[in-house]
Amino acid sequence: MPSFAGIGSNLPLEDLITSTVAAANQPKVKRFNEAQSRYEVELSALGAVKSQLSKFQSVVDKLADADEFYRRTSNITQPASGDAIAFTSTADSSVGQFSVEVQQLAQGSRAISAAGAFATSDQVVSDSDATLTFSAGDKSFSVDISAGETLEQVRRRVNDMTGDNFGVSMNIINTGSEAKVVFSSSLTGAGNDLEVTSNNADFDGMSTTAADGSAGGLTIADADKARDAIISIDGITATNSSNTFADVIEGSTIIAKKVTAEGESATVDISHDREGVDKLIDEFVAAYNGVVDIINQATAFNKNTGASAALNGDASMRGLQQQMVIALSSEVTDSGKFNNLFDLGLSLDKDGKLQRENVVRSVNEAMDDDFASFAKVFSSDEGIGSKFEEMLGNYLGSGGVISQREDSLDERLRGIADDREAHKYRMEQLEAQLREKYTALDVLVSQMQSTSDYLTQQLASLPGFGSKK
Secondary structure, three states: OOOOOOOOOOOOOOHHHHHHHHHHHHHHHHHHHHHHHHHHHHHHHHHHHHHHHHHHHHHHHOEEEEEEEEEEEEEEEEOOOOOOOEEEEOOOOOEEEEEEEEEEEEEEEEEEEOOOOOOOOOOEOOOOHHHHHHEEEEEEEEEEEEEOOHHHHHHHHHHHHHOOOOOEEEEEEEEEOOOEEEEOOOOOOOOOOEEEOOOOOHHHHHHOOOOOOOEOOOOOOOOOOOOOOEEOOOEEEEEEEEEEOOOOOOOEEEEOOOOOOOOOOEEEEEEEOHHHHHHHHHEEEEEEHHHHHHHHHHOOOOOOOEEEEEOOOOHHHHHHHHHHHHOOOOOOOOOOOOOOOOOOEEEEEOOOEEOEEEOOOOOOHHHOOOOHHHHHHOOOOOHHHHHHHHHHHHHHOOOOOOHHHHHHHHHHHHHHHHHHHHHHHHHHHEEEEHHHHHHHHHHHHHHHHHHHHHHHHHHHHOOOOOOOO
């Protein structure tokens, strides 16, 4: 605002207005700034605690999931002649060692036309339309053939057929003296030999059954017939229509890839995924200790300087520390040999941080001793994982302790912003009032000065006024 006060009187009225407003304004602004800074620092500290708790929660969610403890790992020792099987396991797989022999691979069927049935691939098959029907097992599909099409055009029609085609392909082998038609089916399993029929006798040469119901020109040799896969597990024979054996070892899948040589076998070792569980325990220890560290930082007090961290003395942080220890020290029922984390080899050091061993045993020793009980302490319905999930939900969930604290601090910050606006308005009013008052004073003083100057001039003009006699 331009400075006009004092112009008429030559008094420093503008400085007086400025200093008066500043004296009323600055202490309030200082208190606003201090409160805003304090609340923002508290919000930042809460955010850091919340972030670390969220990381801990993601680990706890895995601890509460029994599947994390019952994953299986499998190791395959293939025979010297090459890879005979592929193997996958699940949480339901039986733990143990198994010897697997592949005695026969599953295969589809192959049908070949008789000698002299077709001369060349350019040969026209029929002057009439026809429909070729392919079937194997419970699957079938048909291909429409137009009059005048050559053997090569029929091949393309069959191979271009999609949708219901269950894996049939047609090939033409040109021997130099004739064209041999070969139909292959990928549908494996005994009894799933390919059958080809037609409603046109001209196509009997490429049918397994002729149009009149007699034998067609296509034949399937014994070696080309569809067959099952056969494997032996610890001397017990298992058959399957495909090379994939699901649950022949409970919860596992074996894929036969190659017939094993006589006297050879593949060895499968299925065990608990100890490495995965060990890594999960490491994550749990690190995440828990991370929460301990961030709480200590947020609530620290320096005895030498008297400085306090943002959340020093905060009731919610004290409550969080207590709840963490309560959940950690909980007893778990119906979990077998082990009932708490101490039984599992975990302990707390003097700083309240988790360690992977105690005076009785280490974590690895506990897993070796009774893995099933070890898993239940963490992952059963009443296990440590579930207890931490419930506790963390009370702090991180919508309407939880930390959310309420954040909402409260946000409300206070909004209150400070409102107070700033109200104070700014009051200062503007104060300045306006002072300016009005001092402007009137300036006018009055200016008028008095003018009157004084006028009187002085008039008196000076009187005869003998101011002269010596």
